[in-house]
Amino acid sequence: MFDYTSSFDNFNEDVDDDATVESSIEDEISEVDDEIVMGKVTCELLNIRPKPKMDDVDNKPLTTVKKDTELLLMGGFEDHHNWYSVCTPSGVEGYAMKKFISIS
Known part of the structure; x- marks a missing residue:
């Protein structure tokens, strides 16, 4: 059976400064959060289409959301x-x- 704990011990030895790693991960997450824009559907059912057009025969909805x-x-x-x-x-x-x- 494989000993997972010894693998993690080796991993921890490779990391010089856990605080630096944690800080850089938090920085990356906050950069992504700044770019996230959420919207809320305001009609009863909204079609999600593969292309940004209505008049295309091949543009049938992929799904609908409530x-x-x-x-x-x-x-x-x-x-x-x-x-x-x-x-x-x-x-x-x-x-x-x-x-x-509507943009939230």
Whole structure:
């Protein structure tokens, strides 16, 4: 049977300063947190589409999300004038119309 504890002991010996490692991880997390923008669905059901357009026959919804669902807004603040690039709580990435999302 493999002894996991001895592997961790060796790992700890390789780390010179735990406080420095912890500090740099916290810095990275805070940088990411500054960039995260969340939005909330304001209509009863919102379609999440693969492209930021409505008139494309091949642009059928990937999924739908219900009112008050929080979405991660990943882009579209300047591009795709009427659309946000979003990620749903279940991990589906696509585009949703801005007029149905309030930024929280």
